[in-house]
Structures are given as structure tokens and as C-alpha cells.
Amino acid sequence: MTFNKTNTIKTQALIIGSGLAGSTAALILADKGLEVTLITSEKELLSGNSPLAQGGIVYKAAKENPKELEGDILNAGHNLNNHWAVRHLARKGPEIVDKILIDRLKIPFAKIKSDNAANAWDLAREGGHHSPCILHCADYTGLAIMQGVTKAVASHPNIKVLTQHTAIDLLTIHHHSQSKTYRYQVINKCCGAHVFDENNSTVQTILADVTILASGGAGQIFLHTTNNPSVIGSAFAMASRALVRMTNLEYVQFHPTAFFDHAPSRFLITEAMRGEGARLINAKGERFMKKYDQREELAPRDIVSQAIVNELLTSGSPCVFLDTKTLKTDPKERFPTIYEHCLKSGIDIRKEPIPVVPAAHYFCGGILTNLWGETSLNNLYSIGECSCTGLHGANRLASTSLLEALVWGYQAAEHINKNITSLRLSNRLLESISDWKYIGNEKNDDPALIAQDWTTIRSTTWNYVGIIRSHARLRRAFEELRDLSTHVHDFYKLTTINKSLIDLFHGCQSAYVLTQAAMRNPKKLGCHNMID
Template sequence: MDNQRVRVSTLVIGSGIAGCTAALQLAYQGQEVTLLTAGSGLDDGNTALAQGGIVYRSEDDDPSYLESDILKAGWDYNYRRAVRYLSRRGPKVVKEFLLERIKIPFDRDSSDVCRLVREGGHSKARILYCADFTGRAIMQGLQEAVLGEPHITVLTKRTAIDLLTSYHHSERLEFKYHLDNQAVGAYVYNGHTGEVQTILADHTVLATGGLGQIFLHTTNTAASIGSGLAMSFRAGAMTMNTEFVQFHPTALYQRGDWRFLISEAVRGEGARLVNEAGEPFMQWYDERGDLAPRDVVTRAIVDEMLTRGEECVFLDAANHVDLDLKERFPTIYRKCRSVGIDITKDPIPVVPAAHYSCGGVLVNIHGQTTLPRLYAAGECTCTGVHGANRLASTSLLEALLWGWSAARDIGYKRPFQNTLDQRLADSIPDWVCPGYNHNEDPALIAQDWATIRNTMWNYVGITRTTPRLKRAFEDLRALNKRIHDFYRETPISKPLIDLFHGCQAAYVVTNAALRNKQSIGCHYRQE
């Protein structure tokens, strides 16, 4: 599908667990789907990096227990209806969709019963897993299903530039007077040809993932720049809780563009955080010790590092876990061995890194945004489930459930709110190159990214103050204007699109952090 202008039924932007689930569920309902991925394959996003697992349920579990754990981890800043929906419906969708339909090979015991583990913040052992490569196993299953589904058209190396809306893009005046601004598709950069496609859609599903790459240190893949947040913000969809960025407490301390995640499941199996002297310290900060929620553990690690003047702390699994670490955590074992660390003998040096965005595009339990015809699922959204801090292993479940729910809602509405008004579709112009100054300089783009990442890490990071946030706001506002002007003068390219999205996402997060005077969860303020 390389035509400059195309019309599709449902456009799904993003190919992680949320995007693939939405596409598959729509296809199972007999609908045609166009699925965009920015990479050359479907698994270039964060889903494939997920190590720990996905929330399910144990025999002695109850939805109310999971609900309580989520609310406690989220500082009771959660949307209770969404929490209740995930707690009750989520495990059923895991069973019906992942276990029975896609047949993900979660670890099982000798009786062929799925093994369940407990992670930080959970009162029960309810986490399904595949060793320490759960996300990779899920993505392999979803990828095979998507590529084998005739109702799904996959377009690779496609980067969405902007969401198309009736108010912002229609050339017919009558549609600008409508009270309901509608999403009608997207302008999409084709990495194969260097051209921009106009893809018009009856419904659009955003599943673009997180924004960790706007920070200096992150566990996220290169694609996680907040593009969904930036596009929806420009289109006029409501966003919420974007200040709540969760920092994972245990990323491998090493040089590199991104930090390798040491799963929370390692602590779930009994590993202890220790300082350079080998002393466990979490019990000094929280009665839950090493299984306290992530924001608590992250700040404890930072405090320990600052107090002792150390560059990192250590995660000791060798002396505290009574399992075969090579078998239970093969990915972590191999990665650590590659940098000279044997986790069966040595403690693992770890530091916090930006990991997960708890807020984003506001959606209801059906995945609907405040912009008609626009749905969203996964990390780019704010469902209200996570509140001020995410409970471990709820991210994959939330993405799965909201991808499934969005597809079901679109399918339900199809007979009633079917196709896009043809006059509206015809009134949307094709992309016009904003400028022809071939002045794109890789050095300038690299410097702008360095400014964004250092600003976010130093001023909008783990600990925030009013002076830091004001400085970040002023610096990012000026950078946004400069990049916006540059964007209007230069032919479009993938690096320029990413920079524009990343800078705007950073500005949205900073603005929200500055407005929220309350210190809570991931948004930790010291005045």
C-alpha cells in the first residue's frame, strides 16, 4: 500500500501488545485493519522487552484483592471504575485471548498448570511469566497471528506525523463549524519511499507506546518518544496524569544509550538490594522492604546513593534466591555475563531509569478518547488504572485489555456509526511539504535531543522542585518554538518527525508537572 492517498476501515498506529491485540480482535470480528509499525518488524517496541510477566489470578485470589493492591500502589489516585474493570475483566481476556487463542507458552509445572509468582506491591502470587522474556514470548505469538491474518494489512517503516481532524485539516468550512471535531486518519511518513501518505480512516487506534526516550537514562526502546501523546495533544484530545513517569529502580549500571532492565521478578524471587558494603537497606525505608512499590524503592536507592556517595547500589540474587538463576532468568544471566557479571556469584550493579508513563491520552474503559473516532490503548494512554504509580506487571494486562476493548467497541459501533462522511474525507488535503531548505543537520538534531534528555532528567526527573520545573518549562518552550520553525522550513524526514514529537511530549509532561503542586507517587516534589 504505497499510494499517496488511501482510505481504510480502521487504522491502528503501533504494533506492540495493544496495537496487535486491537488489530487481531477487529480481524476476528471480520473487519479490515491497516496496522502501522515504525520499524521493519512488529516487535521493535517496549512489549518485547518486558521481562517480569502479566497479571492473571491464583486459586485463592479475588478481583477485590487485585483492586486493593492497584489502589495502594497508585496512591489511591486511580479511576476506580477502570481499576475494577481491569481486575474483573482482565484475567478473563488473558485466559480467552492469550492462553486459549494465541496459545502463549507461559511457564508450567509438571502437572501442566501455569506457574504464578508474586512481585512488588502484590498481596498474592498472580503473575504469569515465560522465564524472564515474557514480553518477547507474547510478541512472538501475536506477530505470528497478525501476519497470518488475511484481514490485517501490515505497513512497515511507517511513522505517523499528525492525526487528521475535521477541524484542523478539512478545507470545507461547514466541517469547521461542527461542534464535534473528529479524527479522520493520519499523515504518515513512508520510510521506504520518503513520501508522505494521507491515510483516511473510519476509526483510528493510537497504540504508540511510551516516552522514556525523552529522558537521559531509560529502559525504553528508541521508538518510545511520546509520539502518541504529542499527536493527540495537537489534535485536541484531552490528556491526563502525564506528570506521573515511573522510574524503574533496577536497571543494569553500564554505559550505553539505554539501560537494560533487571526485572522486578528477581526481587520477587527473594533478591535483596544492598549497598556497596553489602548491607540490605530497604527495610530502613519501608516496612515492605524489597517488595515495596517502585516509586518507594527508586527514591530509597537514590537516597542511599546520595548519602553514601556511591554511583550505584547492588541487587544480590546469588545469596538470597534458592532457584537456578540461569534457568529462571536466562536473558538477565546472558546480558550480565556479557559485561562480566555472573549473577549466580556476583551482586548486580543497578541504578534507576525512566521506565513507564502512567498518564497520557485520556480514554474510558472502551478505549475512546475525547475526540470522536479516535481510540487509544497501551502506554500512550491514561486509563486511570495506574493512578500516581503503576503496580508491577499491570502494564501488559492494561494494554491487552484496552486493545481488546477498543476493538470490541469499534465493532459494536460499526453498524450504527459506520463509515466516514465521504464529503469530509474528500475535503482533507494531501500533505504539502512545509519548506525546501535542505538544512537538516544531524549534529543539530543530536544536540536538541541532548538538551531535551538532560533537561528532563535533571529538572523533571525522580525528584522535582518548583525552580527546576520552571527552568525546564522555559527551556523547552524556547526549544519547541525553534524546532517548530525549523520543522516548517525543512523537508520532512524520520529524524525530524521524532525530534518534533519528542520535544512536544517533553513540554506536555513538564507543563503537567509544574501545574501539579501535590507530591504524590511518581510525581515527587520538594519545594
């Protein structure tokens, strides 16, 4: 139903983000007949971080033992995990993979090429896992999954997809209702979002009974990252302004092996290569992981990343190397995407090692939710990387990211379907929500100014809130980001609204809340590597 107000749309469910979590939720909600509006800031659905995932998705070992996976997740997360979330993923995950990815979408996961093991899955092993338990499609698993998921989303009659739509702010009755009847209510509720339509440069008011944040993490606030350019922490920024509770934001995982070059986003070199026998060596050609952990290359990501940084600081070298000559399989066949990328850069990985460095990868914390994806703000759910059920604790276990997105996309949708009657908001309440107020009218969005602000954000977070942290570094980051935040806020209010300005505002605020979270935690643990 469309309201009479200009640029106002009413939908039953608004999903912000079209990755695996958001798209899964959209499918499950739409299957039950709900009217779903799915928005993405990108030009197409097949974008974001989900298609970039190479290694695979955790499934189950040949000798199924959920407790082993639980133990691996807890060990990787330094036991800061929510045990209920860990148990839920380990036990329900394989069932949901079967139901959605294998039975419904027919994702072509690799199988063992053997007459003795016909139709058996070719399960991979990665760092931190005791057993091979990871389904994969060569080294483009995320892309293969998302091709199947986006095809189903695009063809579903109950899902309306809006591309090049960037969420600006969450709508709440305490902040946006023009009726005193609702503003004086003790319980606050989310009612949708203000959204910038890049196609015609207008701001839409999308009103919804239920809003789901699924816009991913904030890797692009760091100087070096594996993340898609659109991943700038918009969910964290919007949630903080709406006073939604967040937790564990200081635990940012840095992937140990990103291709060493000068691209804006670092190309990921999947952990599965180390699972298949590749070895890390320093500039002298020496293996070094044994000095840091008995599991060597198969230690969890935080340990490997910190070991590499220590090697770089000790030697003064710009990178370390991943020696693939020890691979158990042909790299051209098993890792075709990586093989082609390296070959274009002049490196034949069958003969030469790959230069690698750590890069910001995924957040372990985010918007606090329960096991159904509910947040501290009524009618708002959060799923995927922007959420925190406590699953990861202080560090993510390899290849749990796609499974987390799938499981909680499914779980949140199931919960909403069961409770949609009680979640419905009255038309009277929704009609009281104010449209976007255009305040800024100055045409001062100079690209040079915005680029310089982004340089400040990324350099500050990388140098002071990165892999190695100290109290002095965090204080410096806080002071610099506090000043920049004030400047950007004023700039935002005065300037005509546009996509680049919204992204800058979100990126600055997400960097600021991350720094504050890190300052509040003096304890060295996992990804939060405090040296003092």
C-alpha cells in the first residue's frame, strides 16, 4: 500500500541489505505471503561481501559430531562466546543448509571424484577446525551461493527489490512521530527507514511493520580490507543514533592472507589453501608459524594475523609469502579464481609464492540480538555480520560467516512469520511519522574534501585501532575521530543530501563507536590485541 504522502511507501517487512542474510530472510518471509521490500545501495543484487566469500560454508564432518564444531568455535572465540548461539549454529546449521541451499536452490557444491565415494561431498578443512567439514564450490563459494539466492529473490512475486537505495536513518516513534500520543510511550518502536533513492536523488520514507538490518560490517573504514566498497558500517551508525544496544564491536577480525598490492580492496587468499597444505614463509623463505602456535598455518585467524605482523615488524619486510608448491591439489583446478588473479598480476602460483598481508575482514561483534535476531528496539531485527548473537566471541572461526548469515536470516524470518500479528503497527501510528526534512542546501560536496576525510578515517583506524592496539593509540584515535565527527556532522547538515555524503557520515560514526568500544575494554583477548 502506498500512502498519500510524497515519497512515502508502506510495506510489511523492510530489509536493508541484500547479502545472504537479508536475501534468505526475504525468501522465507515472502514464502508465507508477507509483502517484502528489499533495498540495496548497489546497482544490482549480486554485490556486497557475500559473493566475495571464497573458502566455503561450514556444514558437518563426515562423522557428524556437532560438539566438535561447538568446541572449535569456542576455542577460536577464546570462550567469550554465547554458548547457546554456538550450540544453535552447530546443531541447526546443517539442517538449514540442506533445506535452503542443497534441496531448494541446488547449489553445486563440490563432490569427491571417486567411484568409491559417489555423491559424497568434498569437505575442506580450514584453520581452527579439527575435521574437514566445509562445503565449497572451488574457491568461489559465496558467488555460487548468491547466484542461486538472488535468482530466487528476483523471481519471487512477494519481494520488491529497490537497487541504488541507501538507508539514511532508522525511523522510531520517539524521534520521528509527530503525535504526542506515541512520543510519550515508554516502549520505543522502529517503523522503517529514511532511504536515499540515488536514481532520482530524493529521500523516500519507507514505513514498515518490521525492519531488518542486514547491511554487513564496516571493513571499509580501514585502510586495508577485503570488503566490498559499500561496506562502511551503516548499520552500526544508524543503530547508535537510534540508541540500539551494541556489543563486542572492538573485536575486528583481520584476515591473515590478503594479496599484497595497491588495490582499494585487498583480494582475499582463502584459508582453504592452508587447509590444503600451503605454508607461510617469510622473506628469507623460512616457515615461522611454529614459533607462535603448535597448529602452525591452521591456527585461528587472530593468531596467524598477529604472527605475520610480528614477522613484518621484526624483519622490516612489506609482506610475507604463501608457498603453494606444497598444495595437495592442482591450484589451477582447486583455486581457479585465485590462480587467475595472481596470474594477471604476474605470479604463477604453481611456481612462485603469493605475497600476502593481513587486512580487515569481518566484525565479531555488532548489534546485540537474541537467537531470533530481535534487538533492543522493538520491531527491529538485525542479522548477519552487523549483528551480534555472541556466536563468535573474540574471534571468528573460518567459514562460519556464510553459515551465520544463512541460519539467522532463516531464524529471524521464521520468528517474524509466527509473530507478525503482534508486530503490526497501526496506520494511525505510521501516518504520524514525519517525512525527511531537507535542511542542507549548499552545493559544497567537493570530492576532494570527502576523499580527504575518508583518508583520515582509514589511516586513523588502521594505525591506532588495527591489529596491534595500545591505550595511547586508542586515545589518539578517539581525539582525531571526535574532532572529525563534529566537522562531518556540521558538513552533513549544511550540504545537499547525496550518496557520498551519507556514506561518509556513516563511516565516520561507525569508526567512532568502534574506537569507543575498544577504549572501554582494557583486556587483551582474541582480535582485541592490546599490547599494554
